[in-house]
Amino acid sequence: MTATSPVSFGARVQAAMADRGQFCVGIDPHGALLRDWGLTDDAAGLETFAMTVVEAVAPHCSVVKPQSAFYERHGSRGVAVLERVIAESRAAGAQVLLDVKRGDIGSTSQAYADAYLDPASPLAADAITASPFLGFGSLDPMVDTARRHGAGVFVLALTSNKEGPEVQHATTDDGASVAGLVLDRLRGLNAGADPLGSFGAVVGATIADPAEDLAIHGPLLAPGYGEQGGGPADIARIFGGSARHVLASSSRAVLRLGPDRAAMTDAVRRANDELAEALA
Numbered sequence: 001m002t003a004t005s006p007v008s009f010g011a012r013v014q015a016a017m018a019d020r021g022q023f024c025v026g027i028d029p030h031g032a033l034l035r036d037w038g039l040t041d042d043a044a045g046l047e048t049f050a051m052t053v054v055e056a057v058a059p060h061c062s063v064v065k066p067q068s069a070f071y072e073r074h075g076s077r078g079v080a081v082l083e084r085v086i087a088e089s090r091a092a093g094a095q096v097l098l099d100v101k102r103g104d105i106g107s108t109s110q111a112y113a114d115a116y117l118d119p120a121s122p123l124a125a126d127a128i129t130a131s132p133f134l135g136f137g138s139l140d141p142m143v144d145t146a147r148r149h150g151a152g153v154f155v156l157a158l159t160s161n162k163e164g165p166e167v168q169h170a171t172t173d174d175g176a177s178v179a180g181l182v183l184d185r186l187r188g189l190n191a192g193a194d195p196l197g198s199f200g201a202v203v204g205a206t207i208a209d210p211a212e213d214l215a216i217h218g219p220l221l222a223p224g225y226g227e228q229g230g231g232p233a234d235i236a237r238i239f240g241g242s243a244r245h246v247l248a249s250s251s252r253a254v255l256r257l258g259p260d261r262a263a264m265t266d267a268v269r270r271a272n273d274e275l276a277e278a279l280a
């Protein structure tokens, strides 16, 4: 590392997981949750909800994962709340993985990279999620921008939803699955990184035993933990020897405990303990 190069996302997330555990809280302000909390489903309710969650969880977990769609549905005021969520979560010591699942032709990919991965942008996060289904190479601008600024990119590989396999298990000309190809490309991007690469894969905590090699020398985001049915035993089963690089991510199962801040904080501590025990 030179004096001017930023610490890589891979190094930061590895240190954060060692320090604060492998549980990631999704900050997803569903309209129904806002109403359950006694809030209005508008930008004011969104702000109260999101900032209460940040205060309860961001000082205690390694990574938070706001889902952009739930902020965008409130227009520009919602996006302003997302900017606050990112800034205040980072100030509380959490890495922020912005779940936006972007993917487009290369020139537009660069604009997404500028929006989310360049620290000069008000929406800059530590890492984003990206979709490889316009071709893995279409993500090159995000990869290059992430490298330049010490950010990360998590690419969809084996998603937690039941519709995923029809695309992700399809085979390419050389007989590999689409998911296998994505994982292989990520392995290439992470080769030689020390201690861990910055290019992660999204692999759901709900999937059947994978045929693919999940050892990509990068972080592995496992959504579908909690509400969608995944638990600590699934993380051990699915990821095997790579489980130490997994971030198990849960949104609604934690958010339902609000607006009681202490209950949400306790849920983070409990989930971290359960994961540590299952993966020991």
Ligand SMILES: O=c1ccn([C@@H]2O[C@H](COP(=O)(O)O)[C@@H](O)[C@H]2O)c(=O)[nH]1
Residues within 6 Å of the ligand: 026, 028, 067, 099, 158, 159, 160, 161, 202, 203, 204, 223, 224, 225, 226, 227, 228, 249, 250, 251, 252, 253
């Ligand atoms: O394969 C994927 C990729 C992303 N997600 C996102 O994670 C959360 C899950 O929320 P829960 O309330 O814990 O079910 C949500 O933001 C999804 O968009 C996913 O579920 N599966």
